[in-house]
Amino acid sequence: MSNALVFQTDFGLGDGAVSAMYGVANTVDPNLRIFDLTHDIPQYNIWEASYRLRQTINYWPEGTVFVSVVDPGVGSTRRSVIAKTSRNQFIITPDNGTLTHIKKVAGIKAVHVFDEKANKLPSAGESYTFYGRDIYAYTGARLAAGLIDFDVFGEAVPVESIVELPVIPAYRDGERVVGMIDVLDVRFGNLWTNIDHNLFHALDVTHGDRLEVTIRNDTRNVYKNTVVFARSFAAVAIGEPVIYINSLENVGVAINQGSFAKAYTIGTGSNWHIAFQKL
Numbered sequence: 372m373s374n375a376l377v378f379q380t381d382f383g384l385g386d387g388a389v390s391a392m393y394g395v396a397n398t399v400d401p402n403l404r405i406f407d408l409t410h411d412i413p414q415y416n417i418w419e420a421s422y423r424l425r426q427t428i429n430y431w432p433e434g435t436v437f438v439s440v441v442d443p444g445v446g447s448t449r450r451s452v453i454a455k456t457s458r459n460q461f462i463i464t465p466d467n468g469t470l471t472h473i474k475k476v477a478g479i480k481a482v483h484v485f486d487e488k489a490n491k492l493p494s495a496g497e498s499y500t501f502y503g504r505d506i507y508a509y510t511g512a513r514l515a516a517g518l519i520d521f522d523v524f525g526e527a528v529p530v531e532s533i534v535e536l537p538v539i540p541a542y543r544d545g546e547r548v549v550g551m552i553d554v555l556d557v558r559f560g561n562l563w564t565n566i567d568h569n570l571f572h573a574l575d576v577t578h579g580d581r582l583e584v585t586i587r588n589d590t591r592n593v594y595k596n597t598v599v600f601a602r603s604f605a606a607v608a609i610g611e612p613v614i615y616i617n618s619l620e621n622v623g624v625a626i627n628q629g630s631f632a633k634a635y636t637i638g639t640g641s642n643w644h645i646a647f648q649k650l
């Protein structure tokens with residue numbers, strides 16, 4: 372039986388782009404099981420594509436093939452790669468930083484660079500702007516269907532050679548822990564940090580404790596307030612902020628039935644810093 376094939380893009384669903392990728396995969400093997408991670412990555416946002424893979428990949432079985440296409444450099448000299456994770460899953464993607472979180476969190480065992488021209492959908496012709504369909508979906512489908520073998524496909528390169536986006540590790544600073552805002556829980560506006568629950572609990576906090584939360588964008592202070600740490604959102608009144616441990620066991624900040632990100636115009640990435648200090 373073929374392995375699962377999972378697509379992620381910034382294409383949206385407003386036109387036929389994703390459907391065309393499905394069509395290519397079904398033409399390769401009509402028995403493939405195809406799934407969507409998301410197609411709502413903000414346009415060109417490689418950082419978020421990297422994080423959404425990290426958010427999802429551990430819940431998929433060995434052999435799953437992920438195709439992630441957020442590719443502002445489409446048609447340029449950036450490499451096309453297949454990465455094999457520590458759990459024997461595969462990610463086919465442009466080498467533009469999309470593998471950053473997988474390398475740091477999930478682990479990558481091997482990376483192969485492959486020839487785009489030799490592995491392009493034969494019917495694509497002169498088109499050089501839809502590699503999601505013509506190269507990545509096509510190659511991903513062949514890998515998931517067992518028509519190509521990772522071990523002999525492409526050229527092995529050092530894992531250390533892949534492009535990585537800047538990441539600031541979380542750390543403890545005396546009586547506080549400091550990290551960055553990795554991503555938003557998009558639909559609800561919650562902040563997801565890179566501070567894991569073990570580092571957070573080094574402050575000897577329990578549910579009901581109050582902590583000072585400080586958020587900076589580079590050197591500009593954006594938010595400073597005292598917030599309760601609780602098991603979940605309903606532990607506080609509607610409209611009140613809360614600190615919680617999210618589904619990835621990292622620290623999150625939310626407003627019960629509201630959007631923290633919208634209320635305080637919070638963004639994500641390495642220039643967004645957050646600190647928690649027990650009172």
